[in-house]
Amino acid sequence: MNPVAASRLTVVDEDDLSPASIVDAVTSIARRELAPLAADIDSGEIYPADVLRRLGDAGAWGSHLTRNGAADLRCAIQSMAAVGEVCGATAFMAWCQDTLAWYVTNSSNPALVARFEDAVSSGKILGGTGLSNPMKTFFGIEKLKLKGRRVDGGYVVRGALPWVSNLGEDHFFGTIFEIENKPGEIVMFLADCSDPAITLQPCKPFLAMDGTGTYGVQFRDVFVPNDLILAETAAPFVKKIRAGFILLQAGMALGLIKDCIAIMDEVAAPLGHVNRYLPQQPADFRELYSELESETMELASDPFNASDDYWRRVVALRLKCGDASVAAANAAMLHCGARGYLRSHRVQRRLREAYFVAIVTPATKQLRKMLDDM
Structure with a gap:
C-alpha cells in the first residue's frame, strides 16, 4: 500500500499518534503530494487546500493543543519544518493553521472551544x-x-x-x-x-x-x-499565547535552512573545487542548524513559561532564525552560481522565501526593537 494512503487510514485521533509518527506522515505527504505543487503555489496558481486538509488528517495541526494546562510545540514545529523543506509558502500556511489552533485551544470560551478545536486541529476548518x-x-x-x-x-x-x-x-x-x-x-x-x-x-x-x-x-x-x-x-490572553505564536515560526526557518544545506551539498561534486573559496560552507550551516534546532526544541517544550528570561530567549531565537534563513539561502544561491539563476532552479525560490521569514511579523526590525526595549 502507498505509505501516504496508509498514513491516512491509520489516523483516527491525534492523541493516539506519537510525535514521530506524525512527523513521518507529514514528511511523506510533503515529499509525495506537496513537492510537485511547490512552484505553482509560489506563483499563485494553486492554493493547496487539499494538501492542508491531508496534513490535518496526519495530525499536523493537533499535536500542540493544550492538555491539562500544558502544551508542547515540538512536534508541530518539526512537522512544519518537514513541510518547509519542500515549500516555504505551505510552511507559512502551516504556521497560520497551527496558530489558529493555538488560539482556539487556549480560549476560555467553552462554546468556542467545543465548536472549533477538533475542526481546526483536523483541518476540516482552515484559517x-x-x-x-x-x-x-x-x-x-x-x-x-x-x-x-x-x-x-x-x-x-x-x-x-x-x-x-x-x-x-x-x-x-x-x-x-x-x-x-x-x-x-x-x-x-x-x-x-x-x-x-x-x-x-x-x-x-x-x-x-x-x-x-x-x-x-x-x-x-x-x-x-x-x-x-x-x-x-x-x-492577558495575548501574553499567554505570544511565545507559542513566535516559536511556531521557527518551523518555517528550520525547514528552509535544511533544504538550503541540501542544495549546497547537491552542487558540491560539480562545483566544489571553486565553491570552497566561498566564506560560508555547508558545514557552517549544519552547525548553525543544530544550534537553532536545539534551542527551539528546548523552548518549545515549555511555551507557557512566564519568566522574562524565557521571553527574551524566544525573541532572540526568532531573530536568529530570520537571519540564518537569509544567510543560508544567500549562500546556497552563491554555491549554485549561474545554474541557480534559472527560474527552474528551486534555490531562487528559497532565497525569496527566506526574505519572507525575515520580514513576517514579528519582522527583523521589530524583533530588534523588542530586544532593545527589554
Missing part, C-alpha cells in the same frame, strides 16, 4: 491569524485597525486589515479589535470569512508565495457573536 497589526501595536509600531462596540449578544466590528493569510470564503481567523471610546481595552475574536459583511480583497502580486490565500480584509459593521469571542480581555 489563519490576523495578529500582524495587533502585534505591531503592542510594541508601539502601529495603531489597531479594528474597532468594535458592544451590542446585545456580542460586538459590531469595523475597519480593515491589509494582509491576512491562509484564507478563503469558508475560513476563519483570529484577530483583535479595540473597544470604541475605551482606549487600550481590547477583545480577541474569530472572524468568519463567510460573513457577508466581511470582504476579502486580493492583494497585489508578492515577490514570492502568492498561493498562500493572502487577502486584505474589510469589516463593514460585522456582528461578532459571543460564541466567537476568544478572549473578552485580550491582553
